[in-house]
Amino acid sequence: MSRYLLRRVIGMVVVIFLVLTLAFILVRLAPGDPASLLLGPDATPEEVVALRVRLGLDQPIFVQYGTFIGNALQGDLGQSLFFNQPVTQVLAARAEPTMFLALFSLLVALVIATPIGIWAAYRRGSVLDQGSITTAMLAASVPSFLTGLIFQRYLATDLGWFPASGYGGAGASFADRMWHLVLPSITLGITNSALILRFTRASMLDILGEDYVRTARAKGMTERRVVLRHALKNAGIPIITVVGLTFALLVSGAVVTERVFNLPGMGNLVVNAVLRRDYPVIQGTLIVVAGLYVLVNLLTDLLYLVVDKRVKY
C-alpha cells in the first residue's frame, strides 16, 4: 500500500507540473505581446520595453518557463493587473465563499440524491425509478443560471425566505455569510444531484448483484432488509467517488452561481478577470482550481483504501 501511495503522489506531482505547463502555454498563446496586453493601449513603447524586461519576456522561452515554474512552486503566481496585488492574495480573499458553496451544494446534492438513488435501485424498473431519475435529470438540464434566477426572484425577493444576493457586506458575521450561501447552494445542489443520483443507483445495482447479497437473499432475508443492511453499509463508496467526480462540476457551476447571486468568490473573480483582461488572475485561478482537483482526487482515492476493504492495489 505504501508503494501505491508513493506512486499516486508521484503521479500527482507530475500532473500538477503539467497543469502549470498548460496554464503557461495558454497565456502565451494569447495573441499580441503580453506586456502590451498587460499595460493596455495607453502605454508608451518605453513602458512596454521596461515591463518586458521586468517580466523576463526578453529571455528565451525556456528560461521564462523555468522562472514561471520556479515562482509557481514557491507560491508566486504573479501580480494582478487590476488589483495590483499578488494573485495568491487576491485568490485567498475569494476562497471562502467558493469553498463553502462547493461544500454545501455537495451536501444538498447528496441529501437529495442518495436516498432517492438507493430507493430507485431497490425498485428498479418501477415508475418511481423512472420518474425520480427523469425529474432529477430535468432539474439538471435547465441551465443553472436560469434556476438561480427563478429561485432568487421567487424565494428570495418575493417570499423573503433567503437573502437575494451578496455575502452579507462589510463586517458580516460568519453565520450571516453562511446564510447568504443557502440559496446558491440549493441551486447548485439541485443542478448536480442528477449525476449523483444516477451514480448511486448504478452502484446500488452493482451491490445488489454481488454474491453476498445473493446469499443473503437465498437465506430468506427480505429485499428491504438486504437493501438496508448492505446498501447503507456500502453507501460510503459511491459518496466518496462522487465527491471526486463532481468537484470539477461544482467549480464550473460555482462560476455561474456566484455570478447570479453576486457572491465574491473565485468564480465571480475569474469572470471579472476575463472582462478586465487580467491574465495573471485567470492563469492563477486555473492553476489553483486544477491543483485542488488533483488533490481532491488523490484524497478520494486514499479514502477508498480506508473505507472499502475490497479494494486492493
Next chain:
Amino acid sequence: MTFRAFCLATSAALAMSAATGANAAGTIEVAIVGDPDTFDPMASTKDVVSIVTQHFMETLFTFDQEWKVVPLLAAAMPRISEDGLTYTIPLREGVTFHDGSSMDSADVLASLQRWEEVASRGQGIADKIDSIEASGPNEITITLNQPYSPLLSLLAFSNSAAVIYPEEIIADTIDTPVGTGPYKLEAHAPDQYTQLVRFDGYSQPGEAAGERQQIADEIRFVPVPDTNTRVEGLLSGQFDYADSLSTEAYDRIEASDVADPVLLEPFGWPIFAVNHKKGMMTDLNIRKAVQAALPFDDMMFAAFGDEKFFQTDGALYPEGWAWRNEAGLDQYNINDQEKAAEYLKEAGYDGTPFRILTSRQYEFHYQMAEVARMALEMAGFTVQMDVVDWATLAQNRDNPDLWDVYITHSPFLPEPALTSSFFATAREGWDNPEKNKILDQFTSETDPEKRKEIFAQLQQVIYDDVGLIKIGNFNALQGKATALSGVNPSPWPAFWNASLAE
C-alpha cells in the same frame, strides 16, 4: 501608502468590525454597476468613480439643483477680470482634510497643477492656462491666455474632477485619497464593497451649494454588475438605492411596497460616434447616407420600449434647458432609406463593410445597433457589427482603423463644452474648420445669451456635417428603498442628506 498596503489595512479594519458586529442602523447600502478601479477622481471619467468619490473628494465649485455653478471649497464665485482672462478665487477658511490638516492655497495650487497634468479634462485646457498662482494664503488666481467660459464648469464637474488634495500626498498616482468631503473612505474590499464613514471634522459649504448633512453613519457602495441582481437586491430590501436599472423593471418596482422607482427624465442621449479620422465615414456623402437611413424612433422604441422612457428628439438639449434650440432638426429622423441610397450612389459606395462597434455592457446600445443595421442594409450598406465586451470596446475605439461608428451615451451635461466629442482632439477627430471656428467662439464668449446663439450654430453644423449622430433622449431608471429620503435624482446620486426612516 500603496494600494496594497491600503488593502491590508482594510482587511485588518474588517476583522475588527467583524468582531464587534456591524451596526446596520444608519448605514445606507447602494448598489452600483461596478467596482471603482481608482479612488482618484482626477484619473477617471467613469460614472461609478464619480458617484463614490464625490462623497469624500470635493472641488472648488459644484453644480446646484439647476445645474448652476456654485462655490463649494471656494468661498464665493471668482472675480473675473474685464478681459475674461484672470479668475481670482477666494477659498473657504477652516476647511479640514481627513488627515486633520487644514486646506490652504498651496494645497489648491498643487492639486490644480496635478489636474492639468493627469486629468483628461485638465489636459484638454492646459494650453489655455497661462498660470495658476497662490495669490494669498486663501486665494488662488488662474490666468488664461484666451477667454474660456467653460472653465468654472470644468472645475465643478465630478468627472475627471479638479478635486483638492493636501499638497503632501500629491503624486502621479494617488491610491489612498485624502479629501475634505462629508464622508471619508474607510475600507475597500475589491469587488465586494466600498465603505465610507462620517467625517467628524467636516465644515459645511456655503448656502449656495447647500448643506451636506451627515445623517447616515456609513455609506456602502456594493458593486453588482448584473442588472437583474440589482433589481432583486433592491426589491428584497438588501439595498437602499440601486443605480442603472433596466426600464423593464419599472412596473415591478412601482408595485413593490419596499422600493420606489426613481426616473431621471430626461437623463441623457445615446450617440453614434463617428470616425472622422479614417475609413468611409470621412466621406460626407456616406455620413449623410447614414443620417438619412437611420430610423431614430424605432431605435429608441426597441431600446426603451415605452414612451415613458424616451423621446424621439434631435436637439442636443431637451426641453427645459437653456441650450435647447431647433437648428438643423429637419435632418433628424428622416428615416428614408431611398434617400440614403442616393447619397450612397453619389459617394460611389463600393460595398465596403460599414463597421458598427458596440458592446452589450449597455443592452440598449446593442439594441439600437441592431435596428440601425436593418435600416442601413435596406439603404444598401453592407453592415458589419462588431459586438465585443466593454474592455475590448474601450480599447478598440481608440484605434481609428477598427470602426466606422461606435455607440455610446452621455448624460445631459450642464455645460456643452464638457462634451468632448465636439472637439477635434477627441478620438472621433472631427476637425471641420467651420465647426472649429464656432466652437472657439463658443468657449471664449462669456455672455450667456450670445453663447446660446452660437450653440445653435454648433448644432446646425453638427447636422450639416454629421459630426456625430444623436439618437434621442432617454430616461434612466434608478431605484430607492421606500424608507430612504433626501436623495436628489441625478446621474451621480449623492447620499449626504440621505436618511432612512425607522
Next chain:
Amino acid sequence: MAAASTAMAPPSFRNLLFQRPAAVVALVVFVLIVAACFLLPMLGLTEIGGMSVRKRLTPPGAEYWLGADAFGRDVLGRLLVAGQTSLGIGLGVAVISSAVGILIGLVAGFFRRLDTPLSRVIDAMMAFPDILLALSLVAIFGGTMMNVILALSVVYAPRIARIVRASTLVIRELPYVEAARALGTRTPTIMVTHVLRNIMSPILVQATFIFAYAMLAEAGLSFLGVGVDPRTPTWGIMVNEGRQYIDTAFFLILFPGAAIALSVLSLQIVGDGLRDALDPRLAKET
C-alpha cells in the same frame, strides 16, 4: 468496466435500446427537435430575421405563435435558427472531442512507452473545470462559434481518451487481436478493424452526454457574457437576452430555456438507455 464487457459481447444493443420506452421517447423527441430546427427554416415555413419594432414583446398568439422579442422578431423563427447553432455546437464538440479522444486513447493504449506521459496529460487536462477553461480560452482567442467548440472539445476530449485507453488495454490482449498481430497485420489496421469497432458503443454513449453538457456549457458562457457572438443567436443567448424581460415577457426565457432543457434531457435519457443496453448484467436485471 462497461467498455470491457462490451468488448467481449459484440453490441446488439439496438434491440435492447428499443425495449426501453423512455429512451425511445427521448430519441424521438430529440430527432423532432433537430428536424424542426434544420428543416422548417429550410422549407421557408418560418419567418426569420424580419424586425417590426412596433410589435416588440407581443405575447404568443395567432400572429406570433411563440411571441415576438424586443425587436419585434418572431421568437419561433429565431428559436429554430438558434437551435441550429446550439445543436451545432453540441454536435461539433461531441464529434471533435470524440475524434481527438479516440486518437489519444488508442495511442496511449497501444504504445506502452507513450502510455504514462499521455495518461498524465489527460489527467492534467481533466483537472480544468469545463466552464472555467472554456471561459479562459474564449477570453484569449475571442468568442466565435468555432472557438467555443474548440474550447469545449479540449475540455471533453480527455474523458473519451480515458475510456478508449482503458478499452484498448483490454482488447489488445484478446486472443484474436494477438492472432492478427502474429499474422503480421500492421498496428494501425488492428486499431481500426478490431479495437475501434469494439469500442464504438461506449464512445457513442459518452459522446451523447458530451453533446448535452456542451449545450449547457454554451448557455452558461452566454450568461457570463463571453459566449458566441450574439449575431449568431443560440438558445443560451436567447435566454440571456430574455432575462431583462422576466417581468414583462416571461415567454422570452421560457421557450429557449425549455428548448435547452428538453434537448439536454432527451440526450441524457438516450445516453442512459444506451448505457443500460450496453451493460449486459444490467440488461438482465431490468
